[in-house]
Amino acid sequence: MLGADQRAKIQKTLRSDGPFLVVSHRRPDGDAIGTSLALAAWLRGEGKEAAVWLPDPVPANYRFIRSVRQIAGSLPSDVSDTVVLLVDCPDIDRAGDASALLRKARMIINIDHHRGNTQFGDLNLVDTTAAAAALIVLELMQEAGVDPAPEIASLLYVGLLADTGGFRYGNTDARVLAAASHLVECGADPAELSRNLFGELPAGQIRLLGLVLSSLELVLDERVSLMYLTDEMRTRAGVCEETLEGLPSYGRMIRGVAVAVLLREDCGVTRVNLRSKGVVNVSAIAATLGGGGHAAASGATVDATIDVAREVVLSAIRDALGSANL
Numbered sequence: 001m002l003g004a005d006q007r008a009k010i011q012k013t014l015r016s017d018g019p020f021l022v023v024s025h026r027r028p029d030g031d032a033i034g035t036s037l038a039l040a041a042w043l044r045g046e047g048k049e050a051a052v053w054l055p056d057p058v059p060a061n062y063r064f065i066r067s068v069r070q071i072a073g074s075l076p077s078d079v080s081d082t083v084v085l086l087v088d089c090p091d092i093d094r095a096g097d098a099s100a101l102l103r104k105a106r107m108i109i110n111i112d113h114h115r116g117n118t119q120f121g122d123l124n125l126v127d128t129t130a131a132a133a134a135l136i137v138l139e140l141m142q143e144a145g146v147d148p149a150p151e152i153a154s155l156l157y158v159g160l161l162a163d164t165g166g167f168r169y170g171n172t173d174a175r176v177l178a179a180a181s182h183l184v185e186c187g188a189d190p191a192e193l194s195r196n197l198f199g200e201l202p203a204g205q206i207r208l209l210g211l212v213l214s215s216l217e218l219v220l221d222e223r224v225s226l227m228y229l230t231d232e233m234r235t236r237a238g239v240c241e242e243t244l245e246g247l248p249s250y251g252r253m254i255r256g257v258a259v260a261v262l263l264r265e266d267c268g269v270t271r272v273n274l275r276s277k278g279v280v281n282v283s284a285i286a287a288t289l290g291g292g293g294h295a296a297a298s299g300a301t302v303d304a305t306i307d308v309a310r311e312v313v314l315s316a317i318r319d320a321l322g323s324a325n326l
């Protein structure tokens with residue numbers, strides 16, 4: 001089994017007294033939020049002290065999760081006695097400004113599934129074949145002989161749903177479906193959780209989706225789709241932030257498109273989301289832009305206006321498609 005030695009040490013640490021602090025990455029997604037809360041709830045269920053802290057606020061579309069209220073508003077000033085568990089975090093710097101403090105923890109445990117994880121922990125459980133960090137935490141629970149309580153099962157199910165796009169992306173495999181089945185047996189409600197995650201949107205988000213879809217551009221022999229999300233579109237739709245799951249994935253649905261790009265204006269910089277059908281490794285493209293992610297879903301930030309970013313991104317994609325000989 002992957003990292004058997006590290007696993008055994010992590011299980012031993014999880015059985016210790018703690019205290020524990022669970023942290024995930026900036027701009028938290030469903031896997032980061034669900035997995036962090038699930039891990040802390042498991043530890044608390046075992047009688048340990050376990051808090052969750054996230055470097056950015058939980059987006060509105062995840063506030064249906066009741067336990068997000070338990071997320072700490074601030075970090076403790078001293079973590080020298082604390083075991084810090086970083087989940088879904090390829091690098092400790094992804095925890096933002098807190099990373100300097102977190103490095104002073106008694107112990108750092110790194111539980112992640114991103115390729116390119118920097119193995120920054122004192123103990124590292126990095127399984128890049130896992131569809132979600134939630135899957136790794138579930139397997140730790142199963143290994144410890146624990147069936148997740150319904151609340152924990154639901155949190156882990158949210159992680160699986162979010163990272164597989166509702167069990168549709170290329171990372172959907174027998175292992176993640178078996179895990180989902182087990183979580184349903186333990187009390188997760190698949191229809192309700194899917195509806196909460198993908199089907200409970202304010203009208204403004206649908207208006208914004210319409211504007212983004214209308215911006216579609218096909219380039220490079222129609223193998224690359226580009227869509228844009230600008231501040232002007234947010235104003236027209238009457239929303240402050242986009243909370244649509246899978247917004248970057250629409251361009252990938254187009255027949256013949258190998259790489260889908262969503263460029264989002266964000267406070268003077270441009271956020272770049274890249275999606276592929278698995279043939280082109282967009283995590284390598286994101287890496288040339290200083291970002292990262294997975295083979296079929298990655299992202300980067302370009303410190304430039306959306307027009308300049310468009311040229312930078314297209315040039316990186318042109319190089320990648322050229323060398324992939326597609």
Ligand SMILES: [Mn+2]
Pocket residue numbers: 031032088113131132133163
């Ligand atoms: Mn994840």
